[in-house]
Amino acid sequence: MGSLVKSYFASQKNLAPDKIFHLTVAPCYDRKMEALREDYYTELFDCRDIDCVLTSGEVMQIMEQRNVSVKEVEESSLENVFGGTTCQFVRHEGTSSDGYLAHVFRHAAKELFSMEVQEITYKTIKNKDFQEVCLEKDGETVLRFAAAYGFRNIQNMVLKLRKGKFHYHFVEVLACPGGCLNGKGQAQSVDGKPERAELQEMEALFTQVPVQSPESNPHIQELYTSWLEGAESQKSRETLHTKYVSAPSSTARVDMKW
Ligand code: SF4
Missing domain, CATH: 3.40.50.1780 (Rossmann fold)
Known part of the structure; x- marks a missing residue:
């Protein structure tokens, strides 16, 4: 920008x-x-x-x-x-700061496999900040994407990458668990911790913004x-x-x- x-x-x-x-x-x-x-x-x-x-x-x-x-x-x-x-x-599709995964996934499915993806289904792997999205064609998984948010998940990802055990075509990485709405520069409670209720309110407001x-x-x-x-x-x-x-x-x- x-x-x-x-x-x-x-x-x-x-x-x-x-x-x-x-x-x-x-x-x-x-x-x-x-x-x-x-x-x-x-x-x-x-x-x-x-x-x-x-x-x-x-x-x-x-x-x-x-x-x-x-x-x-x-x-x-x-x-x-x-x-x-x-x-x-x-806003783009997705919640909080993500959305690249969804966009790249749709584009790759169309360009590489001539498939129009309507609904993107996220599968939770270890926790809600580590999710997987796959595209299947003729019974075979042709695209495997992941979203890894927060340092704990990123650290696990890097360790697995080093061992050659992380097999994804694309990974959307965000440093903050839950994405940018949970960023450390955002509004915080008086004791310095992000307010859960505030965060939920922000997420709800964010979802009301039209997607384009x-x-x-x-x-x-x-x-x-x-x-x-x-x-x-x-x-x-x-x-x-x-x-x-x-x-x-x-x-x-x-x-x-x-
Ligand atoms: S550090 Fe957190 S708030 Fe900043 S861009 Fe990354 S995910 Fe968003």
């Missing part, structure tokens, strides 16, 4: 990227480190894709310090950074054709794709046994 704000949105507004201050509200503190990655920097304008990251909990703190309540803030409509006059708040796939979102399709020169173009890769870079040892957890 940061690269789109500083490229597409800047061009729409006839602004140089360094004339835009991009603030992101995120569910965790890790996003602050992520925003500092080298590939999120444009040398030409000496500017970052994201200038500041605040967690949702920090936004709450600022509001509390200033005695501002959400109930008192005047509602305003969302601005559509992709052009057009209207903007609807939509990228393929059926006209603004995203327009963005691909008018700005990114197609989904497979060099520009798309440079703008939207990233790659794994190992963290410097100073930021890695030395007490963690993988």
Whole structure:
């Protein structure tokens, strides 16, 4: 999103990227480190894709310090950074922060096996944060995907990978058990623990947001054709794709046994 704000949105507004201050509200503190990655920097304008990251909990703190309540803030409509006059708040399929698995699974089933998947069935393997989704064709399992959330499940996954005993085509990995709604930057109770009731309320609210796939979102399709020169173009890769870079040892957890 940061690269789109500083490229597409800047061009729409006839602004140089360094004339835009991009603030992101995120569910965790890790996003602050992520925003500092080298590939999120444009040398030409000496500017970052994201200038500041605040967690949702920090936004709450600022509001509390200033005695501002959400109930008192005047509602305003969302601005559509992709052009057009209207903007609807939509989400991808799935709960919380997941959804990549479902999207990639459907796409792979269609492209590789000419199968249209309507309903995705998750099978709980060890706990609700480790689930499996399989595609069968002619009695044979042709796709095997997994969702592994939380460090306990990720650690088990890495150990099994090292032993060559983790046989999945795709794994959706999220650091927080339960996903981003349970992120450490989210609202917490006074004793610092995530409030279970609050979390359930957030999950319920999240499910009420309408689902829209990228393929059926006209603004995203327009963005691909008018700005990114197609989904497979060099520009798309440079703008939207990233790659794994190992963290410097100073930021890695030395007490963690993988
Ligand atoms: S799963 Fe947790 S660590 Fe990962 S992006 Fe979401 S809130 Fe941040």
